[in-house]
Amino acid sequence: DQQVKQNSPSLSVQEGRISILNCDYTNSMFDYFLWYKKYPAEGPTFLISISSIKDKNEDGRFTVFLNKSAKHLSLHIVPSQPGDSAVYFCAASDGGGADGLTFGKGTHLIIQP
């Protein structure tokens, strides 16, 4: 049973526009959420996180929104740049820093020139 769902396997966005990546979760015990970016043949790199006590966290061009009642979070990238083309993974934790993360299947973001 998939506890973290990214329902869009791919997303194509024009350069300069906003990219919105979505993630849904089913486990109400999750209280920390992260987004990772992955290029081919490289390990994932941490992008941004949010704890369940917040509903928004912003870091430069990246903003993560959390809607706990809907068990939904989204990553906004504004403006989108060619280097943003990568696979984005949503991840969640219910045990703090010592436990493993539960990942979604990923969304392949393609930024069109």
Next chain:
Amino acid sequence: DVKVTQSSRYLVKRTGEKVFLECVQDMDHENMFWYRQDPGLGLRLIYFSYDVKMKEKGDIPEGYSVSREKKERFSLILESASTNQTSMYLCASSSGSKSSYNEQFFGPGTRLTVL
């Protein structure tokens, strides 16, 4: 600068062989993790460790074991490799205790092919 290294980028082994994947981190992190990544399945947790000599099963531990004899090193062992263990293996580490939230830092991955 944070660094997680994995012993091999690419590895080819035969069915039935014993396989060791090594991971080293230089950040003095308490926690270390092994994941595998497969197309359409995302990253799945195999094993993790929150201290030397300690290990915990993740979501898919079957067919794997781990060893953590030193804080900086976490090994993944495939006792008898099978073709369904062909995958990208990713090691990660993080600092902090259960009550703290810290992101995990990943190594570059090992692409293992079992023939």
